[in-house]
Amino acid sequence: MPRVILGYIRAIDAMNYFIGRFAMYLLFVLVGVLLWSSVSKTLFTSSHWTLETAQFVMVAYYVLGGPYSLQLGSNVRMDLFYGGWSVRQRAWFDAFTVLFLMFYLGVLLYGGINSFAYSLGRPYNATTYEFLSELLSTLFSQGFDAAGDKLGFMERSNSPWRPYLWPVKSLLCIGVFLMLLQSLAEFFRDIGRIRGEAL
Template sequence: MEETRLSTARFLGQIMELPSTAISRRIDPVLTWIGQSISWIWLLLLITIVCNVVLRYVFGEGRIELEEMQWHLYSTGFLLGIGYTFQVDGHVRVDVVHERLGPRWQAWLELYGILLCVLPFVALILIYSVPFIQTSFTLGEVSMSPGGLPFRWAIKSMLFIGFFLLLLAAISRLSRVWAYLFRSWP
């Protein structure tokens, strides 16, 4: 029984150390800067929520622009942070399988995950978000709520920007996984 726990523990403790590549050295600092900068948006979101709650329950006055600002800030933080989270390997994964694999198998799983799932999904979002944003901009779309926020295209463009950052993070990670597996990047 003790023997089994020790042999499993050795697998569970292994971490895949990915090498740096020329591509990752250019992309990663940009994503890190954006990710760390955008993290302040959560404080701004918290302040907005507190202001909205105080206005509503203390002064009896709800503000639609504050409610809309909340989801704008949340969307912006989430979408602009998704690339950074991918870069630092902070996304949830199926650890039941991943953690039991050795580093080389983890790298193969990562390679196929990026090529077969991440890149096609990101490409679809980028392709379909452009007309979505263009239509909003062309029509001068604004909030339908009285007192709501204007420039709806601005928040919709966060979709494209966020997934473009995720694309950059995927390219960076792909180059690092490729270098780990094949000891070179073309």
């Protein structure tokens, strides 16, 4: 394998390992939020923020832990035939099926970016690319206040707490992008196994 591909695999694996290990500890945050929700419902007036915060933490745990799970090979597989195949046969099958995963993740990322732009108040007459590129160029050239003026009516949840939705939608886009990068690394790793190289 070329050194560029080996470097890519090592860099993506290291990044997703670090992020995945961080995401594992979000379960403790989730337990704390749900524990507070139970205590506040029993002893005090119930907190409106606990259920949605628990959902947001679970989204972060799931989408940031996905690439790490793929890296470790701990994703769910149908093992009817796969378990009896040789390493090379598995690599051929994995290299073929990961292309479908990358296509799915690409479509999911496209929809996620559009949803993220909508949550920031993208006007109906602007495309997502135009809106986000103008927002970022304004942010870097004129600062936060000028970029804030470009934002439209920002999407909020319909719950009584009414949090903004752009943080969780941006986190979803980041997680899907990381999963796409890890899928590409797995594809390269499978090609290496087909060629008889251990990566």
